Amino acid sequence: MRRFILPLLPLAAGLACAGALQAGLWADPIVHARADVGTLLALVGLLASLLWAAGEGLWALAGRREREALARAQEAQAEAHRRFLRRLDHELKNPLTAIRAGLANVPAAAGDPVLTSVRGQVDRLARLTADLRKLAELEVQPLEEEKVDLAELLAELADVAADRPDSAARTLRISLPQAPWPLPHVVGDRDLLFLALHNLLDNALKYSRPGDTVEIRAFEDGATVAVEVADTGPGIADEDLAHLGEELYRGRAPSGIDGSGLGLALVRAIVGRHRGSVTIRSRLGRGTAVTLRLPVAR
Amino acid sequence: MDDLREPCRILLVDDDQAITGHLTPFLERAGFAVTVAGDGETALRRAEETRPDLIVLDVLMPRLDGREALRRLRRSGDWTPVILLTQVGAPAERALALDEGADDYLNKPFEPSELLARIRAVLRRSRAGAPSLAGARRLSCGPLALDRQSRRVTLDGREVALTAKAVAVLEYLMLHPDEVLSRERLLDAVWGWDYPAATRAVDSRIAELRRLLDDDAEAPQFIETLVGQGYRFVGRVRAEA
Numbered sequence: 001m002r003r004f005i006l007p008l009l010p011l012a013a014g015l016a017c018a019g020a021l022q023a024g025l026w027a028d029p030i031v032h033a034r035a036d037v038g039t040l041l042a043l044v045g046l047l048a049s050l051l052w053a054a055g056e057g058l059w060a061l062a063g064r065r066e067r068e069a070l071a072r073a074q075e076a077q078a079e080a081h082r083r084f085l086r087r088l089d090h091e092l093k094n095p096l097t098a099i100r101a102g103l104a105n106v107p108a109a110a111g112d113p114v115l116t117s118v119r120g121q122v123d124r125l126a127r128l129t130a131d132l133r134k135l136a137e138l139e140v141q142p143l144e145e146e147k148v149d150l151a152e153l154l155a156e157l158a159d160v161a162a163d164r165p166d167s168a169a170r171t172l173r174i175s176l177p178q179a180p181w182p183l184p185h186v187v188g189d190r191d192l193l194f195l196a197l198h199n200l201l202d203n204a205l206k207y208s209r210p211g212d213t214v215e216i217r218a219f220e221d222g223a224t225v226a227v228e229v230a231d232t233g234p235g236i237a238d239e240d241l242a243h244l245g246e247e248l249y250r251g252r253a254p255s256g257i258d259g260s261g262l263g264l265a266l267v268r269a270i271v272g273r274h275r276g277s278v279t280i281r282s283r284l285g286r287g288t289a290v291t292l293r294l295p296v297a298r
Numbered sequence: 299m300d301d302l303r304e305p306c307r308i309l310l311v312d313d314d315q316a317i318t319g320h321l322t323p324f325l326e327r328a329g330f331a332v333t334v335a336g337d338g339e340t341a342l343r344r345a346e347e348t349r350p351d352l353i354v355l356d357v358l359m360p361r362l363d364g365r366e367a368l369r370r371l372r373r374s375g376d377w378t379p380v381i382l383l384t385q386v387g388a389p390a391e392r393a394l395a396l397d398e399g400a401d402d403y404l405n406k407p408f409e410p411s412e413l414l415a416r417i418r419a420v421l422r423r424s425r426a427g428a429p430s431l432a433g434a435r436r437l438s439c440g441p442l443a444l445d446r447q448s449r450r451v452t453l454d455g456r457e458v459a460l461t462a463k464a465v466a467v468l469e470y471l472m473l474h475p476d477e478v479l480s481r482e483r484l485l486d487a488v489w490g491w492d493y494p495a496a497t498r499a500v501d502s503r504i505a506e507l508r509r510l511l512d513d514d515a516e517a518p519q520f521i522e523t524l525v526g527q528g529y530r531f532v533g534r535v536r537a538e539a
Contacts, residue, residue, distance in 0.1 A: 090358070094314045096407035101320030104410040105327075126407050134491050144462060156498065191463070191489065191499045198496075 007052035014045015078139065085136035092129045096122060131262040135247070138269040144189040147297055150225060151176050151183045153194055154216055161201050161214075169210035175217045183218050185297045186225055188274045193294075196270040199263040200229040200290050207288075208233035224276075225296055230289035236282040244280060267292075305331045306421060309350040311341040311367070312383065313359045324410050330417075338362025342370060345378065352421055354413070355400075356383045365398060372399040377430050379420045381413070399433040402474070405486060419477050434537030437472045442511060442520060442533070444469055451511075458510050463488065467503045471521060471531040480528040504529060 018038035099122055108115050158174045161167050176183055186193075204214045208231045218227045236244065243249045248261040264278075267290075271278050276294040308330045312318050318334045325332050333348055335341040339362045345353060353371075357364040368380055382400040401420045404413060424430065431437060437444045441454045449465050451458045460468070466488045471479065481497040489499065504521060507513070513520045522532045 093406040094317060098314065098316035098320055100407055101317060101324055101410050104324050105320060122407075129407070130491060137490065146461065160498070191496070194499065195491075195496070 007049050007056055010048030010052060011042075011045040014042045014048070018042040018045075082136045082139060085132050089129050089133045089136065092125065092132075096126055096129065100126075128262070131266065135262060135266055135269055138192075138266070138273065143192070143273055145187055146190060147185040148188055148190045148193055149183075149185055150193075150218060150227060150294075153190065153197070154218060154227065157194065157197055157201060158216060160198070161205065164205060166205050167214075170205065170208060171213040173213065173215045175215070177219055183225060184220055186274070186294045187297045188294070192270045193274070196267045196292065197227065197229070199267050200292075203263060203290075204229050204231040204233065204288070207231070212287075220296060223296060224293045226291050226293050228289055228291045230287065232287040235284040235286050235288055236280070237284050241280060241282055305329055306351045307331045307333065307348060308417065309333050309335060309341065309344055309348065309353045311335045311338070311353065311359070311364065312356040313337055314356075317356075321410065321413075325414070325417075328414055338364060338367035341367050345371065345376065350378060351424075352379045352381070352417060354381050354383065354417070368398055368400060372433060377433070379424050379430065380432070381416055381420060383408075399430075401430060401432045403487075419474070423476075429537050431473050431475075431535060431537045436538040437469070437535055438538060439472065439520065439531075439533035439535050444472060453511055460510060461503070461506065464503045464506045464510075467500070468507055471529065472535050475531045475533070475535045478524055478527050478530050483528070500529075 018041045022038050103115065103119060103122070106115060154174060154176065158172065161172055201214070201216065208214060212232045214229070214231045216227070216229055218225060220226070244264055247265045268278050271292050271294070274294055276292060279291045279293075280288065281291075282288040306329075308325060310318055310321060310325070310332055311334075312321075313336050315336070318336075322332045322334060333344055333350065335344045337359045341353070341355065342362070344350075355364040355368060359367075362370075364382060368382065371378070371380070377399075379401045380399070382403040384403050384405055401423075402416050404416060435445065435447055437446065443452045444450075444465070445452075446469060449462065451460055451465060451468065467484060470484060470487050481500040484500050485491065485496055489496070504523075507521060508515055508518075511520060515521075515523060518532055520531060520533050522530045524530060
């Protein structure tokens with residue numbers, strides 16, 4: 001709006017001066033001169049207005065072009081990335097299928113430790129390819145859009161976690177607001193949101209130690225719902241924190257913990273599709289809190 | 299398969315020789331006679347020459363891909379049961395696989411034992427003389443009808459407001475009547491992913507279906523629960539063109 005009003009100011013000023021002259025507010029004895037000067041002022045005002053408007057227009061156009069070019073470059077990069085993920089997935093799948101078929105032909109006593117170990121590693125690679133595929137699909141697949149009751153979803157998540165053997169040695173707490181009103185709904189794909197939160201809770205339980213506390217809490221600030229999964233685990237070093245959520249990045253601190261390195265990348269992709277955000281706070285030796293923010297359903 | 303006098307013949311189609319090389323002896327040990335083809339064109343020729351009982355067909359192949367080969371096969375009126383080995387796992391792709399007349403599909407990298415289970419299930423259905431449901435536009439069971447093209451479900455002629463996921467679950471169940479389907483398999487087929495806690499997502503869609511189709515879990519007309527195993531569609535499914 002401001003962009004359209006500002007360029008009109010010189011014209012308005014010119015017209016106002018011309019009007020003032022005509023009305024005889026200035027005690028000029030020569031009537032013709034007064035009219036000429038008035039017209040001149042109005043014309044100068046008009047010209048200035050036109051120049052201003054043209055300048056604004058050109059400026060906006062240049063800005064839009066730049067933004068469009070940037071968006072196109074980003075989209076092309078994202079598409080190239082998806083293509084890479086799909087190819088990687090494809091190139092891994094066939095040899096894995098062949099290895100599994102080959103293993104099925106190996107005559108071996110049941111429970112042979114070597115065979116069991118090899119099978120376990122093949123399963124691990126298979127999970128990695130499944131996650132890669134999921135990640136590539138996530139960015140393009142149509143989302144189911146329904147109202148999701150996050151409070152109910154989080155209660156279910158806590159139930160699932162309570163069934164895990166590693167949760168027994170940890171204190172698991174869930175706190176959801178009741179006053180002044182319960183948590184509002186969000187719009188999205190319930191199963192994907194569950195997957196994202198499950199990944200966060202899974203990380204919190206996996207990387208924390210017996211005796212640690214894991215908390216799930218949620219609150220709203222009118223426009224967004226924030227869901228936080230926090231733990232008193234080992235925390236993440238600053239230099240790792242910057243790379244967290246990159247595909248296949250795994251920090252150095254945790255060792256011997258099973259994972260594909262795609263869990264947080266999936267969380268980011270899911271939350272991104274829901275127009276939300278992910279933030280991580282962590283202190284080495286103290287713990288980690290991951291916060292998801294999602295728009296409240298209107 | 300013990301009651302069969304001569305072994306069932308399977309045409310195995312994949313361009314990756316490492317896969318056919320390992321799968322062939324595996325399937326032969328399970329009692330099948332296996333023929334191999336390395337691309338879609340060869341597959342169509344072999345299918346005509348050898349008249350197999352079932353075709354295992356990979357999707358991504360040189361010359362003629364599995365999808366096109368399947369389309370040509372069906373267009374020529376050949377309804378030999380086909381299990382499609384999907385490569386790109388997108389859900390849309392899976393729905394398409396059904397749409398084009400595959401009797402089942404399996405994501406790579408699969409466990410050979412899973413392929414064997416699928417082969418046996420599909421053969422059991424076709425041996426029992428059951429009409430192939432693969433190409434049906436509409437599936438019906440008593441008062442229940444599912445239009446696969448428009449994704450609409452009706453009960454006694456009245457439309458039932460189901461979520462897209464619930465329709466997909468129902469479709470998969472109806473396409474595999476009398477087969478015990480584990481939660482993991484339903485997840486893989488309908489959601490396209492599988493992780494330990496996700497099985498609840500299946501349960502909640504089944505609950506939605508039962509509620510809206512008025513199906514009693516204790517005495518089911520449509521969907522039966524097999525504790526610790528999964529679900530089974532118990533009604534008699536008919537294919538309509």
